[in-house]
Amino acid sequence: MRLGIVRGQVVLNPRIDAFAGKRLVVLEPVTMTNLQAGNGQGGGKSLVAIDELGAANGQMVAFTEGREASNPFWPDSVPVDAYCALIVDSVDVQQGRSSQD
Secondary structure, eight states: OEEEEEEEEEOOSSOOGGGTTOEEEEEEEBOHHHHHHTOSOOBSOOEEEEESSOOOTTOEEEEEEGGGGGGGGTTSOOOOSEEEEEEOOOOOOOTTOOTTO
16 A cells, blocks of 8 residues: 555446446555655545545545455456545654664
């Protein structure tokens, strides 16, 4: 799971039946440098994700990618590669910790 900032919405035409009633958003993933700086910037390469949470432009979300992104739609088959799993209220970044802590 990664963090990203909602930067806009996507509208499809013609419609893909599996996406009917679902909201697509443009996400800008947040780099660790920008997360530590707390500057509200993303810095990553933008991608499109399904958002059923109603996140607003500028809000930070946690998203999942790949096969796991389609799990919320099981047993249906939805051609999705990224899914907004939660809206982030706050982030606490601890400086200087190693992955072994």
